[in-house]
Amino acid sequence: MKVRVWGCRGSLASPGPETVRFGGQTSCVSVQLSDGSLLILDAGSGIRPLGMALGGDHPERIDVFITHLHTDHIEGLRFFDPIWDPSVELNVWGPPSPIRGLRSRIAPYFAPPFFPVHLRSIPSHPEFRDTPTRTWRIGSAAVTAQLVKHPGPTVGYRVEENGHALAYLPDHEPALGSDLSTVGTEWISGFALAEGSTVLLHDAQYTKAEYDERVGWGHSSTEDAVTFGRRAGAERLVLFHHDPLHTDTQLEGVLARAKELSASGPDEVELAREGMTFEL
Amino acid sequence: MAEAHPQRNLILILARDLASRLATPVFVVDHEGTLVYFNEAAEPVLGRTYAETGELRAGGWATEWSPTDDEGRPIPLEDLPLGVAFREGRASHRSFRIVGGDRVARAIEATAFPLLIREDEIVGAIAVFWERPPEGTTGR
Numbered sequence: 001m002k003v004r005v006w007g008c009r010g011s012l013a014s015p016g017p018e019t020v021r022f023g024g025q026t027s028c029v030s031v032q033l034s035d036g037s038l039l040i041l042d043a044g045s046g047i048r049p050l051g052m053a054l055g056g057d058h059p060e061r062i063d064v065f066i067t068h069l070h071t072d073h074i075e076g077l078r079f080f081d082p083i084w085d086p087s088v089e090l091n092v093w094g095p096p097s098p099i100r101g102l103r104s105r106i107a108p109y110f111a112p113p114f115f116p117v118h119l120r121s122i123p124s125h126p127e128f129r130d131t132p133t134r135t136w137r138i139g140s141a142a143v144t145a146q147l148v149k150h151p152g153p154t155v156g157y158r159v160e161e162n163g164h165a166l167a168y169l170p171d172h173e174p175a176l177g178s179d180l181s182t183v184g185t186e187w188i189s190g191f192a193l194a195e196g197s198t199v200l201l202h203d204a205q206y207t208k209a210e211y212d213e214r215v216g217w218g219h220s221s222t223e224d225a226v227t228f229g230r231r232a233g234a235e236r237l238v239l240f241h242h243d244p245l246h247t248d249t250q251l252e253g254v255l256a257r258a259k260e261l262s263a264s265g266p267d268e269v270e271l272a273r274e275g276m277t278f279e280l
Numbered sequence: 281m282a283e284a285h286p287q288r289n290l291i292l293i294l295a296r297d298l299a300s301r302l303a304t305p306v307f308v309v310d311h312e313g314t315l316v317y318f319n320e321a322a323e324p325v326l327g328r329t330y331a332e333t334g335e336l337r338a339g340g341w342a343t344e345w346s347p348t349d350d351e352g353r354p355i356p357l358e359d360l361p362l363g364v365a366f367r368e369g370r371a372s373h374r375s376f377r378i379v380g381g382d383r384v385a386r387a388i389e390a391t392a393f394p395l396l397i398r399e400d401e402i403v404g405a406i407a408v409f410w411e412r413p414p415e416g417t418t419g420r
Contacts, residue, residue, distance in 0.1 A: 098397055147290040177297030187296060192287035 007046020008272035010241035018247035023274030026072040037139025043077035051081035066094035068154035095153035096130035103128035164280035167197035194232035204239035313338030327380020361392035
């Protein structure tokens with residue numbers, strides 16, 4: 001599979017000269033499978049340039065996997081070109097809620113006063129589907145979604161193809177209430193999604209000092225991201241969901257800290273940046 | 281997906297995290313009724329530590345502490361608050377007696393409720409319990 005990061009900023013799009021190296025678009029990652037299927041992880045503002053890059057050449061079917069409904073993960077969906085194409089089969093998967101289906105939860109974003117066009121008037125007539133509790137197949141990949149620790153219904157995803165696994169947990173606070181270094185792995189939120197992954201894209205929004213002031217906000221410190229990656233045995237940890245207030249220079253400091261910590265951790269630790277690609 | 285290390289349902293993880301920080305005795309079971317955790321506050325009432333018991337299947341924990349009513353009649357699992365929470369998908373409360381792992385008999389009250397993630401999908405249940413104050417007192 002070919003993976004490309006279109007947005008890795010957390011919380012709020014943050015364009016500007018101080019974020020130009022790692023980028024200011026919010027969460028979006030494209031996954032092109034070996035059979036040509038296109039999977040898109042999250043629909044933050046990064047999905048807009050993805051849609052533009054696809055132009056008219058997009059596949060007939062596109063599957064978008066939303067981790068949760070915080071604005072920075074769905075704000076771009078309305079500006080994703082293929083959604084306006086009546087010929088596209090667009091499936092939007094998202095976290096199950098005990099009360100309401102995904103469609104009714106997303107519909108307010110496609111209605112006044114937040115948006116001028118009602119969801120029912122979107123030409124592609126997207127199908128909204130709650131993620132299943134078991135692994136399912138999309139094209140040539142096996143996809144697994146599991147609820148993870150983050151305020152409100154939130155899932156992480158694992159996409160597996162040809163023996164390689166991409167784990168995507170952009171908003172995740174596994175250390176909330178748990179000592180990640182000692183607790184049994186079965187009690188670590190998101191562990192099964194990340195276990196033995198080839199590439200793990202994981203929340204690392206805060207420095208340790210920032211996290212101590214924001215416990216319960218749903219995000220991880222650099223330290224916790226590295227510990228989680230080490231416990232999960234991820235081959236390559238990519239720190240994701242950068243804080244909107246972190247400049248490129250500050251992010252370099254985050255990376256330096258992560259590398260210090262990862263002496264006994266994942267083989268590789270790096271920072272997600274717009275335009276970054278992987279081939280798994 | 282690799283199944284070498286099964287993942288607990290997030291609701292159970294959160295329940296365990298919460299219980300581990302409470303001073304009230306709490307007992308957590310999974311979707312099959314297997315005891316998967318009780319907290320430190322529960323240990324003096326149950327007369328054992330969780331490290332000693334580990335996981336216990338429903339049939340195991342239901343007899344481990346020999347629950348009886350105040351007349352000494354055994355209470356079957358399905359009539360314990362956790363049993364009712366499971367069977368009927370609702371909260372349940374009851375007073376009864378147990379014999380702790382330290383062989384001390386104690387009168388307790390327990391309230392159990394199911395962990396339902398959908399109307400028809402139970403991922404576990406929680407019982408909160410406490411030792412009844414001696415007759416003629418009002419407790420705290």
